[in-house]
Amino acid sequence: MEAVLHLPVVPNVELVAAKAVETLGGALGMSQTHVEAASVAIVEACLNAIEHGGGPITVRLRDDDHAAKPCLVIEVEDHGHGFDPAKAPKNSPSRVLGSASKRGWGLTLIRELMDEVQIQSEPGKTVVLMRKYVESAI
């Protein structure tokens, strides 16, 4: 089971990706809560890709049996300048409350809501790969 979406930069296009997660996650037997967590994560990944990539993005979804555990694999690819994941900001409420800028939560949310996250980034291509297990503990 696989789906590939080439998404243009139009308002709320991230909801198209979220709908795909809902459909494929449901077909895999994921709980509604796990589907919603993966949906928020893919929304954040798409918004980051659009904001930093600047152009159309590609979303790939597939099922997998990683380590003999069924899961939904999501990849979000953009073609921006790239970044060093190790230097990406880690937000916390204490850093945000009272601050003029409350942005920059995307990667933090993705890491907290998904079971595994891998980021490969170089100039011209960034891929955020996320896994959500059907029997996720989070």
Added chain:
Amino acid sequence: MNEEQIKVSSDLMSEGVGLISAAGYINNEGGQAIADAATGLIDQGCNTLLIDLEGTRIINSIGVSILLEILEKLMDEKGKLAFCNLTPTISKTFEIMGLVQYASVYPDQEAARAAFEGDTSV
């Protein structure tokens, strides 16, 4: 989960307590619609706001950052912010982003109303 258009309504629950009901995608536009409703209630003298998110299943961090601004505004005025009818994922997102450390969360409007009236059994 096709919730592009958020529906927001506001009302007075009791003296000084405002209710905002929001159903739909909380993105920048959804968050701003809630913020506008909050400003209207604060201008009417409410310093406690309950935001009911029944019917909201997906949010993004930009929308939640606007809710953080509402929280700050109420904290500046010694007011309180509360939420009810949160899905587990929205509750977790609020926890990650710090909303639930400073705002109250109730299962539903009735539980919130009882808490506001000082009923410690909720």
